[in-house]
Amino acid sequence: MLDLNILSEQTVDMPQTPYQARHFINGTFTDSADGRKSDRVSPSHGIVVSQAAVGSEAEAEAAINAARTAFDDGRWSGLSAKDRAAVLNKVADLIEQNEERLAVIETLESGKPISQSRGECGGAADLWRYAASLARTSHGDSHNTLGEDILGMVLKEPIGVVSIITPWNFPFWILSQKLPFALAAGCTCVVKPSEMTPSTTAMLGEMLQEAGLPAGVCNIVLGYGTPVGSLLSTHRDVDMVTFTGSTAVGKTITKSAGETLKKVALELGGKNPQVIFADAELDSAADAVTFGVYFNVGQCCNSSSRIIVHEDIAGDFIARVVALSRKVVFGNPMHPDTQVGAIVTADHQAKIDGYVKDAVDAGAELCLGGGILNVPGLGDQFYQPTIVRGVTPDMAIAREEVFGPVLTVLTFRDFDEAVALTNDSTYGLSAGVWSENVHTCLAFARKAQAGTVWTNTWMDGFPEVAFGGMKESGQGREIGRYGFEEFLEVKSLVMRIGRSRAPWVKTA
Incomplete structure (x- = not known):
């Protein structure tokens, strides 16, 4: 045995029963139609720590339909930025109130130390608050030098329905690098967490509901990459996919999404x-x-x-x-x-x-x-x-x-x-x-x-500073204003004042 500092003692209470993680679709928590569930055995303690619904194409399709409907009818994108920000700030408050509950389940599912889970889960609230501030300060541009009879405007609008696929190593933090920024932009979302660490994402669904997020705006489908992740990256009603995980899977998503020319944002591997x-x-x-x-x-x-x-x-x-x-x-x-x-x-x-x-x-x-x-x-x-x-x-x-x-x-x-x-x-x-x-x-x-x-430092990060990679480490950026703008489309608006345009067709 190496001369190491090994600690076996336990001071945090274990949950008495496995957490039951369910889908969250169109504002309702539900099991899979076929009743399938998967057990997550804790890598550190060898106990079943959670049981999660295993989604099929049926659940994924229902979630995408709910997000599409919610986006198209404007129940979220049509709200003022002030109202959207208020919901995001309520979610941040609820995250802080539930920090210990989130941290315990994340530690047992992932094996990471409880102190790091507390920092990750509780600290994620700051990402939600920063995203809320971006919602209220987002703006486009105007051009009033195009001639006295022309006014040009550049608008920034939500891209639409976003699929969010997250990994097992930082399940709550990485979700919070994506979801609040997409919501701040006015998008609607379908989230698929890793099947190894589904529970904190399912718990977030409870907080979204309590904070007053309208039904269908954020939907959560649990399960595996095939079929859930595959449908989320190929469905025609999805406008964008944001994925964090391995470079190999990221390449597959890029190819799949190319069939419908979706926007793709990827945060992949590193050899830093x-x-x-x-x-x-x-x-x-x-x-x-x-x-x-x-x-x-x-x-x-x-x-x-x-x-x-x-x-x-x-x-x-x-x-x-x-x-x-x-x-x-x-x-x-x-x-x-x-x-x-x-x-x-x-x-x-x-x-x-x-x-x-x-x-x-x-x-x-x-x-x-x-x-x-x-x-x-x-x-x-x-x-x-x-x-x-x-x-x-x-x-x-x-x-x-x-x-x-x-x-x-x-x-x-x-x-x-x-x-x-x-x-x-x-x-x-x-x-x-x-x-x-x-x-x-x-x-x-x-x-x-x-x-x-x-x-002269390592891994200092802040919600204000964009994060993302070059080469095969990914494309696009997360967090910061640049991460927020990943979820926005740019639309140009040109307005002519009065009837000053000379006719193209000569009538006399």
């Missing part, structure tokens, strides 16, 4: 580097790297799963990260001191382990970990904190998204090599740079092919 220059403040950088690779059990699209370290400090820096990694608290997600919990499924854990073993077989060196971690009383669906050095850019562990608590280390000699290694990836979600020289940081930020670049 932190680049540490020789003049970096190493203690701060080592702490940020440790946080970046172990947060949410490493199951995070923004995980800093590869670091690129100047060769002069590589040994010292790796030693610092290894020492910190031994102090990170792994174990029972239901204890507030736990920092790293369980892996979401046994199959995913096997995939993580495979990447590590293949790298070692190819000549990489294990500095720490590299195997399954058994937590007393909870079992072995946990993975050791793992650091692998001697990695070459061609190895799968350096190029593919491992999605676990595994850090790979590459080294560089000069600025140009650091940039080249950073950009030598099919992904372009985020990157980080550590240097006390502001010119180095700015030059790197300009050259890095990534949607977000952090300098």
Whole structure:
């Protein structure tokens, strides 16, 4: 057994019975017509934590029809922005009131630590409030210099019916990066959460109803990618699909949506580097790297799963990260001191382990970990904190998204090599740079092919600042004003004043 900080104790009360997650269609909670349900077994505790309705094409069709009708009759888009914002703000209040209830079920379904679930679920309220503010400040443009008899206007209108497909790793947060912004724009929605973490999305349906959202404006269909997700991305009555998940599925959605030329917004995978220059403040950088690779059990699209370290400090820096990694608290997600919990499924854990073993077989060196971690009383669906050095850019562990608590280390000699290694990836979600020289940081930020670049920090995020990737990390943006405008269509309006237009057809 590694000399690790493992915590088995539990301090948060467990629910007495599984949560019953149901569809929310046209303002009504309902089971599937065929009665099918799926059990979600907690990866950390091995108990059935929730039972969710399994949707079919019938439920998906009903939800899309409800959203289409609600959009076309204007019950939501026709409201003033003030009234829409009032509903969104009520939802934010209800999220905060239900933070603990949401966090407990999310921890048990996903395996993430309760402290991180609380931050995710409670913190999502701020996204809803910011979206509400955007609803009230949205505006178009006017052009009054086109001639004294012409007035031009650019209007921004809701795109229509939006399908929202969310993943299992941040089910409530990622939903809140999409849904309130779509609603703020005046769209109607159909939401499909991951079948592994359906419950917090179903709980949100209760809050939407209590906040007074009109029936049909937001519909929730539980179930699997086939058939529910497939229909949500191909149906002719859907105007836009926004998806967060794997790059492979994102490509499939893009192809499927192309048949009806839907708008598609994608937030996909990442292989995100932190680049540490020789003049970096190493203690701060080592702490940020440790946080970046172990947060949410490493199951995070923004995980800093590869670091690129100047060769002069590589040994010292790796030693610092290894020492910190031994102090990170792994174990029972239901204890507030736990920092790293369980892996979401046994199959995913096997995939993580495979990447590590293949790298070692190819000549990489294990500095720490590299195997399954058994937590007393909870079992072995946990993975050791793992650091692998001697990695070459061609190895799968350096190029593919491992999605676990595994850090790979590459080294560089000069600025140009650091940039080249950073950009030598099919992904372009985020990157980080550590240097006390502001010119180095700015030059790197300009050259890095990534949607977000952090300098001397990692994973600081704000509702005001757009998020999204380049290359195969996705298209479009979420949150911020740019994320809000993804859900708007631009319409030009040209008005002639009076009868000043000269006739085209000569009548005399």
